[in-house]
Amino acid sequence: MTTASTAATAPDPTAEPLVRVAGLRVEFPTAGGLVRAVDGLDFTLAAGGALGLVGESGSGKSATAYALLDLHRGTGARVTGSVRVAGTDVLAAPDAELRRLRGGVAAMVFQDPLSSLDPYQAIGDQIAEVYRVHHRASRAAARARAVAVLDRVGIPDAARRSRSRPHEFSGGMRQRALIAMALACEPRLLVADEPTTALDVTVQAQILDLLHELRAETGMGLLLVTHDLGVVAGSVDEVLVLEGGRAVEHGPVAELLNAPAQPYTRALLAAVPRLGVPVPVAAVVAVTEPAEGPVTVREPARATADDDGDKGDDNGDDGEPLLRAVDLRREFGRGRTAFTAVDGVSLTVRPGETLGVVGESGSGKTTLGRMLVRLLDPTAGTIHYGGRDIARLGERALRPLRRELQMVFQDPVSSLNPRRSIGESIADPLRAAGGMTDARIVARVRELLDRVGLDPDWYHRYPHEFSGGQRQRVGIARALAPEPRLIVCDEPVSALDVTTQAQVVALLAELQRDLGLALVFIAHDLAVVRQVSDRVAVMRAGRVVEEGPVSQVYDAPRDPYTKGLLAAVPVLDPVESATRRTARRAIRALGAADPS
Known part of the structure; x- marks a missing residue:
């Protein structure tokens, strides 16, 4: 069932599969007994092919991916069935053979590179160490290999940056470094577990383009784990949809996305936010609710569009703003090390409206949001709220306002x-x-x-x-x-699967309608921002480069940066995805030929 939609050459259907999984079951011990995460899964992956594992959180995607390298070994998990990778019976292999397989034959790229990289060791040294484990190479040769693979994955000035530690890399560069480590020994299989989650759209597009190019060059197989069907559209040949540890649908990517046979797959597709189409609430509640208990999702009545495509007509420019920021600036550090995170930003938020703030990582979105609710002090500028400038109020004077200005953080685990x-x-x-x-x-x-x-x-x-x-x-x-009037939501859905994301977005819309809240919705996902916002501000390098009603910014963007962000948003059409990838490659080639 493999197609050649994304690979340079079609895999040989008569050859022995690179991966063969039969009757896979993965169970984890809990206080109440064993919990089955994967339940009787069967699939194959041909050499050079690409398979996407898709499903909600808890569907068994990562547990399946880990089983391919038997990463459950020694954890207490119970894994049964058959897993063969490049002819090796993974579950029965002795430890020495398993060490040879991991990294040498099959490599894994994890979701969070920070937890996978040693914070105290230079990136190049970590890659060289992996290379020496599998090859009898000198330190100099291993070091040269590390620089070569870093250069291959697009790390600029690879020889110098190889001496950097993980915290000195951006999120996208850390993910590239992790891919470089996986490539060091030229594996036949790459397992990528949510490799683009929490990355902004442009970096996500770069990582997916890189995986595609590496497949075309090396002929390696790819198993891509993701909850985002937009990610798989242009990255794999086949899709396997999981629900509750079982396969509910499996087929070529174009067929499955264009004509899904199962209600669960249709619900997953319907919950994917699109730039021009609102997510129907019926699709949000159609997917199986979490086992932990009931989830209430009420239809957000405010998600009705005017003739011009904007939500409602109650948020016009005639009303007095709830909050007005003027020339906000925030610097970190002093002297030569000073860095300007927000540079002269002015914006307004009106009662009952949602202002979306989008931009790449490092654009200043979070710093701006924290200043608006006075969790950070501005270096310069004013914040007018309640008839006065609150930008320089001390903590004692701010205390009464804390009830009215609240924030929802990106990672609820670290904030609880x-x-x-x-x-x-x-x-x-x-x-x-x-x-x-x-x-x-x-x-x-x-x-x-x-x-x-x-x-x-x-x-x-x-x-x-x-x-x-x-x-x-x-x-x-x-x-x-505390019954606030304004809530700043900082990437509140970035790490959630599409159905949970849609539920949280619907909840926020309902609360806003019922309570009259004003929201500042910060996100790197432009499709989600379009779903929830009345107006949008686009940030780049600490400045707002474009701002206006959502329909104006999305349908007729003026700034080239905004156009680039919109062009990088994943689409559900594999043909369109391939066209966009080709266009991005041409732009990169043009930039390389003319650095000016």
């Missing part, structure tokens, strides 16, 4: 205390404000849990007992606790 129940975390801002009895605080928290679609009886549960989407709902409930 793991040693405190979620109920007590939500109660914190209420206790800080004072004036409420303990009984009233508990009652208010239970109301908030119900309001965001969580069971009020989960008050005493801890963050680790919740899924990613549920933890984000806890973060939203905490932000709502």
